[in-house]
Amino acid sequence: MVPRISVDSRFRQALVIGCWLAIVGVAIMSGTAVAHSTGNHQSTHTATEAADGRIVELYPNPTTPQNHGEFVTVDIDKAGNWTLSDGEGTARLPDGIGEFAITRHPDKTATHTNATVVETSANLQLAVGGERLELRRDGQLVDRVSYEDAPESQRWHRDHESHWLPNGFQPREPATINSTPVEAFVLPDSPDAPLAAIEGADQRLYLAAYTLTSQRVVDELIAAHERGTTVRVLVEGGPVGGMSTQQADRLNRLTEAGVDVQVMTGEQARFRYHHPKYAVVDDRAVVLTENWKPSGTGGRENRGWGVTVDSPKTADELAAVFTHDATWNDTVSWSKFRSTAETTEVEAATGSYSQNQPPMTATADAVTVLTAPDNADEELIQLINSTDDRLLIVQPSIGDREFRLLRAALRAADRGVDVRILLGSRWYNEEENKALASTLRERTGQSETLTVRLAAGNGRFGKIHAKGIVADDTAVVGSINWNENSVDNNREVALAIEDAEVADYYAAVFDGDWSGGGADDLPVGILVVAIGVAGGVVLVLNRRLTFAEKR
Structure with a gap:
């Protein structure tokens, strides 16, 4: 996640914004050092097995003078002689259990954490350019965390994965x-x-x-x-x-x-x-x-x-x-x-359009709330990985060939799942969608399990704006675009509805748009929808960022 950008710098930032989009997650394995990156920000941690304490949060780079308010949070399960060190200063922890935020500036720290704030006089300072912290009990190493280049106003947080997260953001489970x-x-x-x-x-x-x-x-x-x-x-x-x-x-x-x-x-x-x-x-x-x-x-x-x-x-x-x-x-x-x-x-x-597909009601077997950047990408990859028969994807566009959800879809096609991808064909996404289709053709050759089509509304709609999936008997409906920015940086919400009737309903809509739009399977041919323009007025705000979606 990145700072928002002022309108005065938007042209310069447009040249470099692409390198901010990737956030790569790496699974944490118990008892081994694991790297996790957010852009160019790296961190590692090592924990002993059956540890009675661990480092769970770092806040090295607050937006305050001299970084006042920085802290380290530790979670202690067993009382003892606990210390926390950065190699230059060593802080002694309270003789108790719970979560403790160790800081030199408790008045600045208290607003950023729910842990018990513990003031230390030790020379414990978190360098923005990198640091290594060690948690010990009775002098024995229990946990170690190191990082490089701490992003401004972000916290390093450790749960089932380690993340750099914006201050004030609390991840949710599905x-x-x-x-x-x-x-x-x-x-x-x-x-x-x-x-x-x-x-x-x-x-x-x-x-x-x-x-x-x-x-x-x-x-x-x-x-x-x-x-x-x-x-x-x-x-x-x-x-x-x-x-x-x-x-x-x-x-x-x-x-x-x-x-x-x-x-x-x-x-x-x-x-x-x-x-x-x-x-x-x-x-x-x-x-x-x-x-x-x-x-x-x-x-x-x-x-x-x-x-x-x-x-x-x-x-x-x-x-x-x-x-x-x-x-x-x-x-x-x-x-x-x-x-x-x-x-x-x-x-x-x-525009004006007729009702080809009326609403339908059902009692779904299950509904799962997915949110980005919290959990959506992992859950969607698991869903795609478990698909056996059909995988239908509708998106205005897809970020690139290496986007991780697309890679999961390609793996599904490789194991014989019928994968169809329906994309938009408006002036702002036609060329990139053509290029993606060409890339997929080179990758799959004459594969019969993967086809891509650019949709033309042909009276059914004006343009593709849906972001949906049908994976066997599960349908996913929400705001998640298939690009790194959407899953890693935006707030997004989607529902995964597990129910055969509901999945068939959206599949029928997909099939109608697929066959009724008039476009050939790519890359054989493309039919582009004409666009109309009308008037209006806009508010230009104090920042501009990369394109997330058009109207």
Whole structure:
């Protein structure tokens, strides 16, 4: 994860932003030294077997003068004569058990950790350019951690893997809920489905958005607030291309009505983009591939997937994600944020499409909440690795041939799984999708188990914007694009729905788009969809980043 970039530096940063995108995870094996990298930041750790204590967190590079507030957290399971050393200073730990944050500046540290803060007078200082720390009991080495080039305002955190994580970010495990009623739908076929999903809230209505311009959605949020419902909105502060004046008007209206609207922004933001599209409505939740705007949930252009889940546990899990994301110091109220905005031009969508695939309801065997950067990539790779018969993938584009989810899909094709990949064919992704298809052709030759197609809507939709998977009897619906930035740097949310009926529903949509679009299997031929342009205005914010997705 990387700092957000100001608009003044966007052109220079565009030349180097690509080298920030990769975060490579390496599994940790008990009792051996293991490397983990975040960009160019390396760390290793060694733990003895059956250790009674370990180093669990480092914060070497806070954004304070002289790095005041840096700390090391240790987890002690057995009381004893414990010490922590960096080779220059040695700190003695309390004679007790629990998690202790060892620091020279307890007043600065306490706001960054829930561990018991322990002040030390030892010359224990964490060098930004690299350090090695050793945890000992009665003089015997129990754990060792070393790192190189600590990223600013990030914490090294150790659980089942070691990570450099933004300060304020707490990873979540995937949450699975069994026997769950769901409604599956697609866009632009069913634009009333997302609205119906958020209607009638009595207790809570939380809406997470990359962009929000739908007047119908804003009306429902205000109506819920006026009924006494707790309504909260969280949006991305600097979407690609800027925030439209239409969105500013919508957020102004929400704020004036008394709705709590927060914006994720700033150089120390935990995510490159706040990119999810979901809502929590009392005891149900809706998760989408589409933005809350006319081209998405309004059914004016995009092919998208969505699902509503009638499940208190699923709703509570997403509410916890929302609260985590909306209540740290990288979010500010819209009323404070809007004064930083300027205006410029943007396109608008005005298409109209028929309903080819109505919604369907089922009781899913299981629904799993996936989030990025927490857990989604690992879970999706496991899902793909376990696929036996069919693997259908729809994406606007795929980052590159070496993207790890794509590599997993290629392995599935190698073992005989029918793998089909449906990509977009608009002006901004046609060439890269052609190039990817050509690369896959060279890799697979005349393989009959892997085919790639660029979709043309042919009256069914305007462009591919869905990010979906059908893997045997499991369907995945959410905001996760197949590129390193999405899974490693963005906040993303998806649901994995394990149910044959639901999987067949999305497979039928996929098949219709595959065969009804009119494009040949690549690389034999491509049919490109024409695009239309309309007018509008945009807010240019204080930063710009690499392209995550178009409208």
